[in-house]
Amino acid sequence: MYVSPVREPLISGEKSYSKVTEDIYAPMTGKPGKLWFGGLTLALIALGFGLFSIFITVWDGIGTWGLDRTIGWGWGITNFVWWVGIGHAGTFISAILLLFRQKWRTSINRSAEAMTIFAVMCAGLFPLIHMGRLPLGFFIFPYPNTRDVWVNFNSPLLWDVFAISTYLTVSLLFWYMGLIPDIGTIRDRLLPGLKKKVYNFLSFGWTGSARHWARHESMSLILAGLAAPLVLSVHTIVSFDFATSVIPGWHTTIFPPYFVSGAVFSGFAMVLTLMIITRKAINLEDYITKAHLESMNKIIITTGSIVGIAYITELFMAWYSGVVYEQYAFVNRAFGPYWWAYWIMMTCNVITPQLFWFKKIRRSFLATFIISIFVNIGMWFERFVIIVTSLHRDFLPSSWSMYSPTWVEVGIYIGTFGLFFTLFFLFIRAFPVIAIAEVKSVLKTSSEKFIKKGK
Amino acid sequence: MEGKAFVSGYYLDDKDLVDGIRALQEKSIEITDVRTPFPVHGLDKVLKMRRSRLPRAGFIAGALGALIGFGFQAWVFTQAWPLNFGGKPFLSVPSFIPVTFELSVLCAAFALVFGFLMRSGLGPGAPNVIFDEEVTNDRFQILLEVKGDNSEQLQAELQSAGAEGVQHHDV
Numbered sequence: 267m268y269v270s271p272v273r274e275p276l277i278s279g280e281k282s283y284s285k286v287t288e289d290i291y292a293p294m295t296g297k298p299g300k301l302w303f304g305g306l307t308l309a310l311i312a313l314g315f316g317l318f319s320i321f322i323t324v325w326d327g328i329g330t331w332g333l334d335r336t337i338g339w340g341w342g343i344t345n346f347v348w349w350v351g352i353g354h355a356g357t358f359i360s361a362i363l364l365l366f367r368q369k370w371r372t373s374i375n376r377s378a379e380a381m382t383i384f385a386v387m388c389a390g391l392f393p394l395i396h397m398g399r400l401p402l403g404f405f406i407f408p409y410p411n412t413r414d415v416w417v418n419f420n421s422p423l424l425w426d427v428f429a430i431s432t433y434l435t436v437s438l439l440f441w442y443m444g445l446i447p448d449i450g451t452i453r454d455r456l457l458p459g460l461k462k463k464v465y466n467f468l469s470f471g472w473t474g475s476a477r478h479w480a481r482h483e484s485m486s487l488i489l490a491g492l493a494a495p496l497v498l499s500v501h502t503i504v505s506f507d508f509a510t511s512v513i514p515g516w517h518t519t520i521f522p523p524y525f526v527s528g529a530v531f532s533g534f535a536m537v538l539t540l541m542i543i544t545r546k547a548i549n550l551e552d553y554i555t556k557a558h559l560e561s562m563n564k565i566i567i568t569t570g571s572i573v574g575i576a577y578i579t580e581l582f583m584a585w586y587s588g589v590v591y592e593q594y595a596f597v598n599r600a601f602g603p604y605w606w607a608y609w610i611m612m613t614c615n616v617i618t619p620q621l622f623w624f625k626k627i628r629r630s631f632l633a634t635f636i637i638s639i640f641v642n643i644g645m646w647f648e649r650f651v652i653i654v655t656s657l658h659r660d661f662l663p664s665s666w667s668m669y670s671p672t673w674v675e676v677g678i679y680i681g682t683f684g685l686f687f688t689l690f691f692l693f694i695r696a697f698p699v700i701a702i703a704e705v706k707s708v709l710k711t712s713s714e715k716f717i718k719k720g721k
Numbered sequence: 722m723e724g725k726a727f728v729s730g731y732y733l734d735d736k737d738l739v740d741g742i743r744a745l746q747e748k749s750i751e752i753t754d755v756r757t758p759f760p761v762h763g764l765d766k767v768l769k770m771r772r773s774r775l776p777r778a779g780f781i782a783g784a785l786g787a788l789i790g791f792g793f794q795a796w797v798f799t800q801a802w803p804l805n806f807g808g809k810p811f812l813s814v815p816s817f818i819p820v821t822f823e824l825s826v827l828c829a830a831f832a833l834v835f836g837f838l839m840r841s842g843l844g845p846g847a848p849n850v851i852f853d854e855e856v857t858n859d860r861f862q863i864l865l866e867v868k869g870d871n872s873e874q875l876q877a878e879l880q881s882a883g884a885e886g887v888q889h890h891d892v
Contacts, residue, residue: 283758283858283859408797416801416802419798419820420798420816425819425820428824432827435827436830440830443837447759454854454857467845468845470838470844470845470846470847471844471849472849473754473756473849474758474857475754476756476764477841478843479759479761481773481837481840481841485773488779488833489830492783492830492833493826703759704759707759
C-alpha cells in the first residue's frame with residue numbers, strides 16, 4: 267500500500283488492529299469516572315432549568331420574553347441559527363471530506379456527527395417554542411385538513427422546516443449506518459448477557475461480510491454525495507429567512523455563502539472545543555493528534571476569512587448602494603447602541619482566527635481551545651447583531667426600541683446546552699467515540715507504526 | 722443457514738487474506754463468505770462481486786422524490802388553492818426548488834439505507850450467525866460451506882492457503 271513519505275502520521279504509537287479496538291472500547295467499559303457523573307449532573311440541571319423556562323413560555327405566553335412589536339426575533343432565533351450553524355461541522359466532515367478522501371476525517375467524524383445531530387435537535391426546539399403553541403406545531407407540515415388549505419411553499423420559513431428535518435434525518439441515517447459495524451465490534455467484546463443482546467439488536471446483526479462492506483461503501487459514498495449539497499443547502503435556506511425579507515441589513519444576496527461558511531466556521535470551533543477536552547478525558551490522544559488539529563484549524567482559517575470578507579463586503583455594498591436605510595443599518599450596527607455586540611463579533615470572528623497563520627498556534631491544543639471558544643462567542647454575536655441591530659431601529663423612529671432578554675429566554679438557551687451535553691455524555695458511554703473500522707482502514711497508510719516501517 | 726456446516730479459516734492481515742483467497746480460487750474451491758473487520762479494498766474484484774445496484778436505487782428514489790415534491794407544490798398552488806403573492810405567477814418555479822431538492826435527497830437517502838439493509842439481510846435484531854467474534858476485531862475470515870463430508874479436506878485446503886487457524890462450525 268502506498269505510504270506518503272511527507273504526511274505525518276495520523277495515529278501515533280505502535281497500534282495493531284486489536285489495539286485500536288481496545289483503545290476505543292476502553293472508555294465504554296468500567297464505571298464512569300467522577301468527571302462524567304459531574305458533567306452529566308450539571309447538564310441535567312441545565313436541561314431541567316430549560317424545560318422549566320419552556321414551561322413558563324408556554325404557560326404564560328411569549329410575553330415572558332423580552333420581545334416587542336419592533337423586535338420580534340430576539341434570543342430565540344439567534345440561538346436557533348447558532349445551533350444550526352454548529353450542526354454543520356459533523357456532516358461537513360463526514361460527507362464533504364469523504365468525497366475529498368481526507369483520511370484525517372476518520373478520527374473525528376463519529377463524534378462530530380453526533381454533535382451535529384444533537385445541535386440540530388437543540389436548534390429545532392427554538393422555532394417550535396417561538397411559534398408559541400407547542401401542541402399545534404404539526405401545522406407546519408402539509409397534511410390534508412378540514413380547512414382545505416396547504417402550507418405556504420413560497421415561504422423560506424417553510425423551506426426551513428423541510429431543510430432542517432431532512433438534514434436531521436439524513437445525518438441520523440448516515441451516522442447510524444456508520445455506527446453499525448462498530449456496534450458489532452462492541453457486541454463481540456461483551457460477555458453474554460442483556461447488554462450483549464441490546465448491542466446485537468442495535469448492530470442490526472452485523473457480520474463483517476465482504477458483500478456487506480462493499481454495499482456499505484457504495485451506500486456511504488452516495489450518501490456523502492447527497493449530504494454534501496444538503497449541508498450547503500441547510501444554512502443557505504436559513505439565510506433565506508433573512509435575505510428574502512426587505513429589512514435593511516438582511517436583504518443581501520451575499521447571505522447564503524456567508525452563512526454557510528459561518529456555519530462551518532462555528533461548527534468546527536465547537537467540535538474542536540469539545541474534542542480537545544474529550545481526547546484528554548478518555549485517553550484518545552493517539553488518535554486525535556496535532557495533525558488533526560492542524561487540518562481542522564486550516565478549515566477554520568479558510569471559513570473564518572470568508573466570513574471576514576463577507577462582513578467587509580456588506581459594509582462596502584451598503585455604502586456603494588447609496589441607499590440611506592441600508593447605510594444607516596450598518597452605521598447603526600457599528601456605532602449605535604449595540605456597538606459592543608458588533609465589535610465583539612468583529613474581534614472574535616475576523617481577528618482571532620487569523621492567529622492560525624502561525625504554525626505554532628494552529629498546532630497548539632491550548633491555543634486552539636481558547637481561540638475556538640472565542641469563535642463560538644463571536645458567531646453567537648454575529649447572529650445577535652444581524653437580528654437585533656437590524657430590527658431595533660426600523661423605518662419609523664417612533665417605534666424604535668431596545669431589546670434585552672428575560673431570564674426565561676436565557677433559561678431556554680441554557681436548557682439547550684443541557685440537552686446537548688446530556689446527549690453527548692450518554693453518547694460517550696454508549697457508543698465508540700471514534701469510528702473503529704474506519705481508523706483500522708487507514709492504519710496501514712497513516713499510522714506511525716507503518717510510516718516508520720516504510721522508511 | 723439452519724442445518725448447514727461451515728469451515729472457517731482466519732488471517733491476521735488483509736494482504737495474507739487476499740493471497741489466501743487467490744490460492745483457494747486457483748483450486749476452484751467455492752468461497753461462501755469473507756468477513757473482515759473493515760472494508761478491504763480490492764476484495765470486491767478478487768471475489769468477482771457484482772457492482773452494487775444501490776446507486777441506481779438511490780437515483781430512482783431521488784428522481785421520484787423530486788417529481789413528487791415539485792408536482793405537489795405545483796398542484797397546491799395552481800389547482801388546489803391558488804394564492805396570489807404580490808402578483809407573482811402561481812407556478813413560481815424558483816420558490817419550489819428548495820423543497821423539491823430536500824425531498825429528493827430525503828427519498829434517495831431512505832432508498833439507499835433501506836436498500837442496503839434489505840439486500841444485506843441486516844436489521845434490528847437480524848439473526849445472523851457470527852462464527853468468530855474476533856472478526857470485528859482483527860481477524861480476516863474465509864468461510865467455506867461443507868458439502869457432505871469434505872470438512873477435513875476443506876480445513877486442509879485452508880491451512881495450505883496460509884490460514885492462521887481453521888475451525889469447523891455446525892449451524
